[in-house]
Amino acid sequence: MYSITYLGHAGFLIETDGVRLIFDPFITPNELANKQIDVDSLQADAILLSHGHADHVADAERIARNNSGATIVSNYEIAVWYESKGLKVHPMNHGGKWSFGWGTVKYVAAVHSSQLPDGSYGGNPGGFVVRTPSGSFYFAGDTALTYDMKLIPLTCGRQRFAILPIGSNFTMDYMDAAIAAQFVEVDVVVGCHYDTFGYIKIDHDAAVAHFAEKGIKLILPEIGKPFVI
Ligand code: NI
Ligand code: MN
Numbered sequence: 120m121y122s123i124t125y126l127g128h129a130g131f132l133i134e135t136d137g138v139r140l141i142f143d144p145f146i147t148p149n150e151l152a153n154k155q156i157d158v159d160s161l162q163a164d165a166i167l168l169s170h171g172h173a174d175h176v177a178d179a180e181r182i183a184r185n186n187s188g189a190t191i192v193s194n195y196e197i198a199v200w201y202e203s204k205g206l207k208v209h210p211m212n213h214g215g216k217w218s219f220g221w222g223t224v225k226y227v228a229a230v231h232s233s234q235l236p237d238g239s240y241g242g243n244p245g246g247f248v249v250r251t252p253s254g255s256f257y258f259a260g261d262t263a264l265t266y267d268m269k270l271i272p273l274t275c276g277r278q279r280f281a282i283l284p285i286g287s288n289f290t291m292d293y294m295d296a297a298i299a300a301q302f303v304e305v306d307v308v309v310g311c312h313y314d315t316f317g318y319i320k321i322d323h324d325a326a327v328a329h330f331a332e333k334g335i336k337l338i339l340p341e342i343g344k345p346f347v348i
Pocket of ligand 2: 129174
């Protein structure tokens with residue numbers, strides 16, 4: 120079982136099997152989230168960062184400093200950048216998998232770009248396949264639809280759900296995301312990376328209906344309200 124709290128934009132807190140995982144926190148600069156989510160009360164064992172853009176890493180340092188036990192998991196370049204700030208990190212790169220005490224993480228391909236907020240090189244962007252005793256799920260990060268997504272069920276087995284960007288302009292749109300869900304072979308998708316900015320506003324009903332036509336449930340989560348998958 121997964122307890123999932125949407126932190127806004129592409130940010131999530133996922134609690135499962137006694138572990139608390141935070142993905143891509145962008146809360147304090149996000150007007151849609153910064154009243155619903157108290158960043159300083161967030162607890163994490165690991166903070167997973169898909170790439171270096173500010174709308175994915177804005178609150179990572181703050182959360183890491185509030186949680187001295189938390190490890191920042193990202194690509195090599197981003198991990199080294201946070202390590203130089205004195206934070207605990209675990210560097211990865213595409214195709215690599217690591218067993219943490221609580222589960223395994225595989226860093227998988229994403230088609231996007233990556234630059235850290237100070238202009239430093241942010242390596243290549245990625246997504247994560249996370250396996251814990253409860254099962255496995257896929258967090259895509261910012262990405263276009265890519266045929267590589269077919270490798271996820273092939274190499275990582277069945278996924279309980281996928282978290283996919285659906286807002287278009289900077290990532291795939293919800294129509295491509297529905298194809299991504301078919302490539303990953305999931306029937307439950309949590310949508311993210313929509314509505315935060317003018318460029319990525321979407322029609323919620325149309326998106327949900329489009330997925331439903333393919334027999335896939337699209338969840339458009341409410342910020343700060345935990346739900347269970
Ligand atoms: Ni991005
Ligand atoms: Mn983004």
